[in-house]
Amino acid sequence: MGIRFILMVNKQGQTRLAQYYEWLTVEERRALEGEIVRKCLARNEQQCSFVEHRNYKIVYRRYASLFFLVGVDNDENELAILEFIHLLVETMDRHFGNVCELDIMFHLEKAHFMLEEMVMNGSIVETSKANILSPIQLMEKAT
């Protein structure tokens, strides 16, 4: 399946966006997010971007106060996911102009729209920023 979930968490450990591609109950999500935050946020810059957790991996990247954490199957290409995170951030940058935590927080719906254009059911669907953003532009025109 590839990607199991995408999380955006700030450095206090608060979830700012969560998209799961497998069904988990609220309790399971809470537990999982807690475990992952504990594991990843304690790591430093000299450590690698991959953390093994349960039977899968977390590929993560930090941008200022925000952590992007992606859970993937063990056989997934880690570096490709690492750069996919960056592509997501660049796409948000293009839309918001220098995206920050507050943008994602207060424009939750747009963050979701973008993610939805990029990943479907755990597979990458689009990597062209223009194509990813066109439905959002369409919507902005409509309102």
Place this chain on the structure above:
Amino acid sequence: MTMHGMRGLSVFISDVRNCQNKDQERLRIDKELGNVRNRFKNEKGLTPYEKKKYVWKMLYIYMLGYDVDFGHMKAVSLISAPKYPEKQVGYIVTSCLLNENHDFLRLAINTVRNDIIGRNETFQCLALTMVGNIGGREFAESLAPDVQKLLLSSSCRPLVRKKAALCLLRLYRKNPDIVNVDGWADRMAQLLDERDLGVLTSSMSLLVALVSNNHEAYWSCLPKCVKILERLARNQDVPQEYTYYGIPSPWLQVKTMRVLQYFPTIEDPYTRRTLFEVLQRILMGTDVVKNVNKNNASHAVLFEALALVMHLDAEKEMMSQCVALLGKFIAVREPNIRYLGLENMTRMLMVTDVQEIIKRHQAQIITSLKDPDVSIRRRALDLLYGMCDVTNAKDIVEELLQYLSSADFTMREELSLKAAILAEKFAPDLSWYVDVILQLIDKAGDFISDDIWFRVVQFVTNNDDLQTYAAAKVKEYLDKPAVHETMVKVSAYILGEYSHLLARRPGCSPKEIFSLLHEKLPTVSTTTIPILLSAYAKILMHIHPPDQELQSQIWAIFNKYESCIDAEIQQRAVEYLALCQRGAPLMDILAEMPKFPERKSSLIKRAEYSEADTAEQSAIKLRSQQQTSNALVVTDQHPANGATSPISVGELSLVKVPSMITSENDTSTDLSQQNGALSNVDTQPPSADLLSDILGPLAIEGPPGATVQSEHNAISGLEGGSDAVDGSAIVPVEEQTNTVQPIGNVAERFHALCLKDSGVLYEDPYIQIGIKAEWRGHHGRLVLFLGNKNTAPVVSVQAIILTPAHLKMELSLVPDTIPPRAQVQCPLEVVNLRPSRDVAVLDFSYKFGTNMVNVKLRLPAVLNKFLQPIQVTAEEFFSQWRSLSGPPLKLQEVVRGVKPMPLPEMANLLNSFRIMICPGLDPNPNNLVASTTFYSESMRAILCLVRIETDPADRTQLRMTLASGDPTLTFELKEFIKEQLISIPTAPREAAPAPAAAQPTPQIPPNDPAAILAGLLS
């Protein structure tokens, strides 16, 4: 950026953000939930905009980790909104909040279909995305053809088609039985001619799924994939938008190379040459650059190319290039590259011929074992473990031992297990092996499972030249001030057996050994005391001439424990005392333990499932081959004691010594009991799946060779019989001519699996069948894990499912051959049509060597798997209870011959069948009330209510009342529960008229005095 008017949402989000603590946050959220709930109640007053706003609030609250159990319908209803903004919110929030089993989704299916076949392509995209994320069976049934059409349609724009590809992928993965992909090879090949990189990216994911299932059908796609890869690698006709830091879509490159890894080889010389040129270019042309993103992206492609080269395992020169690259990577400073270098080197071990080159990097890898990053340490550990063989075992294991003292807690268990396995597999000499295991116990006793010390005891017992050494060694450890309890166990065992060999050494007189052991007794737990007692009895026996003082000291200890509350300790104390006082027989009975039959290490067995056997001959392996004659020692004869009658462990545990002592001739039984006693230190029954492995090693159990066959049959006859009866519910009993005996009790394994979702269904010397199941509503997905335990292939494998009428079952293709030490997974889909207690049977056969083996195994797709516990309130319960007034919807029966059990145990039993006890509903404390929901395709979910009235004066009878909205279900569930209550382990269908008068059953918890008493009285 404005919020497009959703001010309320912003205000709410910032309110939550400003909360000082979790309590405040909860208060604010509860308030908002109340508000939203109120607004939803009065739907008429809601504008589309308001609906949208509230639905987003719900999603936000849900994301924060709070349950939102209402309003789902509102989200779903927005899907049918005519305008884009509302519809979009409806689709997105629905796919976040709901899953495929949600009933509301079905309500939307028509709207979704209209959107998919409609002309508005933005609506098409929304609908395809939602179905692609959460579409279930109904969606597959009604939409798959439409989605396929869209994917291939030339009039559709890429933005729709790329979504159709992934939507189809989901429908196919979830329901391969519905989405028919026969003949798709041509269409996929046609799809790969597409120029649009977005469509190609998602089509490639679809292709991975198709090819991984059956690569044979898709050979025609192979050259096309190579062509796409070539196009990207040469950067021909790649739009700027798909170029990432100068690299043509690294993601599509990676995916394409992934597809190629599912084809075993590439036959066509032209395609092959083209591919190797591309790979060569990637291997040679990837330089380290300053820009992190560019560097990562190019290395993502490089690592995938490495994997593909390894998979194709062809060009010698290219392979050494790969190893050289990886060697470079594991030494660089960049942690990501170092991590991936180690990971890929471990994968590379699977390829032959490169081990020697990898060994050159051993020093570097050992350095990584001390890396500050735990992720890297783990990779290094895995790699060291994989590359270990006889030539480097000493170095590697010693490194692991050294590292053990400083390793973090989370890694110690894995580390010590791996060290133990390597020590056993590759020991250059056995005394080194003993050293390693004792060091492991010393340094990481808490992480040493019982099987590790069982194993060392086995080796010491079976190798005479090791015994003195081991005894001296454990004594050294006992002299230390602090000793781990596992060390006490292993020392007590070894010193009990062999300390007499040391008697002439200073400090090793029986008396000194005894006091050394005895001073540990106050610090150990009740599981260790029996081993100490055995050691005392053995020490006493070895003293010539008898030492009166020591004897009275030890007798006093036995005396003291004669009234111990722990049954095992008490029994030993009583028996040893009785034996000691009889004098002469003691000599025979407490003589040295006979050699253990050679059996495969459970540790190594554990490890072998995941790795290929690259082992060279190690000392232990050689030994075991030379010593195969010992394997039958137990059953052939007892050389030390001259006993004759071979007894298997199964029987041993039932033999009660006190009654035997009276007959002097019967020493063989006593002896066996003696030997057996140690194996039973742990009182858990060795039946359930892995337990038999873990607890097994000390058990005296003949291997399934011809010599012991008859005894085995004699003892297992009973079980075999009951199995046949069980199976006969559906299958006519056939003559079982198998010469291969199952390991463990097949019936017990089945019953264990009825209560849990994964475990071993069947095991014999050649094969192991494991099961993992997931149950959702009336659907079940089982995976059968067929594991070949041997170094030769298992052939003519056949698995046929005998499906009872109430189930729909579909087993995916089972390969004819299982390669050596390999495990194949066969998914099995189950749909429950209606209630029934009939059981599906797996008719499994295979050939190993000249053995044709056929077994019929009941599958745990039983009634209770389709139950979902549900908690109902008193009001709900009683209103339902009253409305279901009598037969056939409500049935009552007085059940006699019930296995007596305390009420809480009965409650646990019901709960374990997913029938949920509702405490407090029945005022009478002797009654149980429970509820559950039954899922079937014909009736969906039906609520079932159960009431059981017990009689505290007579626990063998009770009155049971069952109610549900379906007469068959009521009857079947009643019978099902009755079967469970009457005789838990085996449930013969014929039992109904004359319930098998409560046989004592193995499921009585051995430590529950009430249950044991009840069992005795019945």
